[in-house]
Amino acid sequence: MTPDEWLPAAQAGIRQDPTAAARLLAEAPRRLGRASAAARVTLLTALAELPDGPAHVAGVYWTGDSGERLAVLAALPSVPQAVAVPLLEDALRSNDARLVAAALGPAATALDQGTWRQGVLKCVFLGIPLAGVHDLDRRADPELIAMLGGLAAERDAAGRALPADAAALLTETRQ
Amino acid sequence: MRIFDPHIHMTSRTTDDYVRMAAAGVRAVVEPAFWIGQPRTNPGSFADYFDALVGWEPYRASQFGVRHHATIALNPKEANDPRCTAVLDLVPRYLLKENVVAVGEIGYDAITPAEDAAFTAQLAMAVDAGLPVLVHTPHREKDRGLRRSLDVVAESGIDEGLVVIDHLNEVTVRAVRDTGCWAGFSIYPQTKMSPDRMVALLREYGTERVLVNSAADWGTSDPLLTRRTAEAMLAAGFSAEDVDTVFWRNPVTFYGQSGKLDLTVEPAPAATFAGSSIARGGS
Incomplete structure (x- = not known):
């Protein structure tokens, strides 16, 4: 099967049997190489629309490696918030910058404000980079700015600077 | 000099090791799943360990420009605890993962019936998944364990070119050379092999179908012994080409049989600042 044929066949396979998703998502890199990241999101978005699909999407996250988890996080806007939130919280607990960044994408609208600020x-x-944080300008509130101010003070005492984007956010919002 | 360490337990090593390894030319590693000193007592402990081998550890390695792949298996020592037998049910789904390039370490520790069962079952999983196999040879009764391992491998029907028999020495290498299996050697500060003894074996047996590793872990071991052995090869008159065969091309050929070896060097993640080590997130 060529790479071009694989994705439609995998979509059909998932529609027929959602439990096949775990295997198909895992083998995507072997089939598609670098194109697998986008293909995984396509498959997960289709999976989410099936009956019980959101639970299967969550299953892919919990049994997934980093690449699969990143794909699930990108597809989370397609699943109900109650399913999305535990996955977002798990990603935010990780120390993998890719997962943390992905958890603050569009699906982060499901997070409560306190969790979002910590993220x-x-x-x-x-x-x-804060440029990837979804809806930052609208959602940044005085408490977040106070938290950033505290971090800036600690960094200042240690002779270290905040990243430029955070420093700019602090300056803009304090004006 | 480019080095691929085909067997090293980075989970047990520090970021200082990654820095020193990268500086010494180590660009790629394979981390086999094994025991971790403290025996585990339930499958959940293994799931978290395997998740780290396909999640956190490759990410950590990437911060230092080191490509990290893994092998997954229930190891022979812990296969003897019936509470861990269900780990065998977890293994197949990890074998599908992107960076899992072999089944291992499997083989014998105390040569028990439980070890027989786990060894045979996981060889069958390797055949099903089309993956190479990393076979550990025991510390005690090495010769008996080796001969039995070769018999079990032969009975499984797996292509011998997909099998590496590891931790060999002067006594055990001959039996492996008589098969189509690859010969693996672990260079240790005191036990197993030393750089000079390894060079003598390369002189005698050649550089084909040979993997040389540091097997560095939580015990007395040294992740730079691959580099020291490469230097000993050069000092003994081997060419740079020979060194590249042993320390790069051979592991690429062996693990490349998985169809999943990816040695593309990814750009350092944006989150890493020049010169910093692993960033430490809020608690």
């Missing part, structure tokens, strides 16, 4: 602060801590 943004963790981005600053890990040096993850």
Whole structure:
């Protein structure tokens, strides 16, 4: 089967049997190489629309490697918030910058404000660019700014600077 | 000099090791699943360990420009605890993962019936998954364990070119050379092989179908002994080409049989600052 044929066949396979998703998502890189990341999101989005699909999407996350988890996080806007939130919280607990960044994409609208603020602060801590944080300008509130101010003071005492994007956010919002 | 360490337990090593390894030319590693000093007592402990081998550890390695792949299996020592037998049910789904390039370490520890069962079952899984196999030879009764391992491998029907028999020495290498299996050698500071003894064996047996590793883990071991052995080869008159065969092309050929070896060097993640080590997130 050529790579071009594989994706439609995998979609059909998942429609027929959602439990086949775990195997198909795992083998995507072997079939598609670098194109597998986008293909995985396509498959997961289709899976999410099936009856019981969201639970299968969550299953792919919990049994997934980093690549599969990143794909699930990208597909989370297609699943109900109650399913999405535990996965987002797990990704935010990780120390993998790719997972933390992905958890603050569009699906982060499902997170409560306190969890979201901690996520943004963790981005600053890990040096993850804030440009990828979904809806940052609208959602940033005085409490987040106070938290950033506290981190800035600690960094200042240690002779270290905040990343430029966080420093800019602090300056803009304090004006 | 480019080095591929085909057997090293990075989970047990520090970021200082990654820095020193990268500086010494180590660009790629394979981390076999094995025991971790403290015996585990339930499958969940293994699931978390396997998840780290396909999740956190490759990410950690990438921060230092080292490509990390894994092998997955229930190891022979812990196969003897009936509470861990269900780990065998977990293994197949990990064998599908992107960076899992072999089944291992399997083989014998104390040569028990439980070890027989786990060894045979996991050889069958390797055949099903089309993956190579990493066979550990025991510390005690090595010769008996080796001969029995070769018999079990032969009975499984797996292509011998997909099998490496590891931790060999002067006494055990001949029996493996008489088969189509690859010969693996672990270079240790005190036990197993030393760089000079390894060079003598390469002189006697040649550089084909040979994998040389540090097998560095949580015990007394040294992740730079691959580099030291490569230097000993050069000092003994081997060419740079020979060194590249042993320390790069051979592991690429062996694990490449999985169809999953990816040695593309990814750009350092944006989250990493020049010169910093692993960032430590909020608690």
